[in-house]
Amino acid sequence: MLKRLKSLWTKARASDPDETTGSPGVPPVHLRKRVHGTEDIASYENVGRILANNVFSYLNVNGGAAPFRGLDFGSGSGRVLVPLHELCLQHSTSGEPVEWFGSDIDRQAVAWAQKNLGSIAKFVVNEPMPPLPFQDEFFDFIFSISVFTHIPEDMQFAWLAELSRVLKIGGSALFSTLSLDLLKNSLSDAALRKGFYYIDGGKGTDGLPRFYRDTHHSRDYIEREWSRYFSIEVFKEKGIADHQDLILCKRVK
Numbered sequence: 001m002l003k004r005l006k007s008l009w010t011k012a013r014a015s016d017p018d019e020t021t022g023s024p025g026v027p028p029v030h031l032r033k034r035v036h037g038t039e040d041i042a043s044y045e046n047v048g049r050i051l052a053n054n055v056f057s058y059l060n061v062n063g064g065a066a067p068f069r070g071l072d073f074g075s076g077s078g079r080v081l082v083p084l085h086e087l088c089l090q091h092s093t094s095g096e097p098v099e100w101f102g103s104d105i106d107r108q109a110v111a112w113a114q115k116n117l118g119s120i121a122k123f124v125v126n127e128p129m130p131p132l133p134f135q136d137e138f139f140d141f142i143f144s145i146s147v148f149t150h151i152p153e154d155m156q157f158a159w160l161a162e163l164s165r166v167l168k169i170g171g172s173a174l175f176s177t178l179s180l181d182l183l184k185n186s187l188s189d190a191a192l193r194k195g196f197y198y199i200d201g202g203k204g205t206d207g208l209p210r211f212y213r214d215t216h217h218s219r220d221y222i223e224r225e226w227s228r229y230f231s232i233e234v235f236k237e238k239g240i241a242d243h244q245d246l247i248l249c250k251r252v253k
Contacts, residue, residue, distance in 0.1 A: 027112050035109070053087070129158055177216075180196070201213070
């Protein structure tokens with residue numbers, strides 16, 4: 001299955017339209033719509049601020065000589081990183097508490113972010129499957145919004161293992177998921193018992209690979225399966241923009 005997914009993503013990249021640029025800090029229309037679903041700039045920025053505040057609530061920057069490094073896994077065109085960077089500066093005594101990195105499979109979004117947001121973070125492209133171009137225990141904090149809400153199970157396990165690898169022991173990772181309760185009236189008893197459902201169908205999102213579909217998790221599933229990679233510290237229903245569930249994890253070994 002993983003080979004098939006890689007092949008589909010290669011075809012999707014080949015059909016990408018030419019990159020266009022937008023105003024500083026705000027990506028062009030096609031990139032806004034890809035991540036946000038609409039072209040409206042005000043709502044794009046407002047949702048970004050809401051998400052940044054959700055993440056910032058769990059961002060504990062410790063003092064010290066070494067830089068505090070953070071990764072936005074699935075950074076897109078920086079919708080969350082821009083306001084999150086501003087929040088960090090506002091609440092910092094040193095002026096720059098976090099060295100930010102962004103990673104995404106969307107080459108267009110990464111290219112735009114590299115050109116327009118290079119003063120905020122270093123952006124890299126990742127393939128659909130690991131590895132990331134970072135050494136072991138490189139990051140103090142990782143967050144990923146609306147990624148594990150859209151990828152199949154085997155890919156999720158591969159990325160959980162990889163994100164654990166690049167996170168320092170004692171570091172925290174924050175993820176968002178879609179609740180399985182949203183589908184409880186339409187799923188079989190077997191699917192509900194498993195606690196995981198990947199919707200492999202529908203039109204998908206223009207500019208993103210075919211495997212990018214909606215994925216739903218139960219709390220029991222996350223506590224059972226994700227604990228192979230992280231210690232589950234917090235599970236907050238609708239903790240992300242009052243819609244997605246928030247999972248705060250820690251790497252303990």
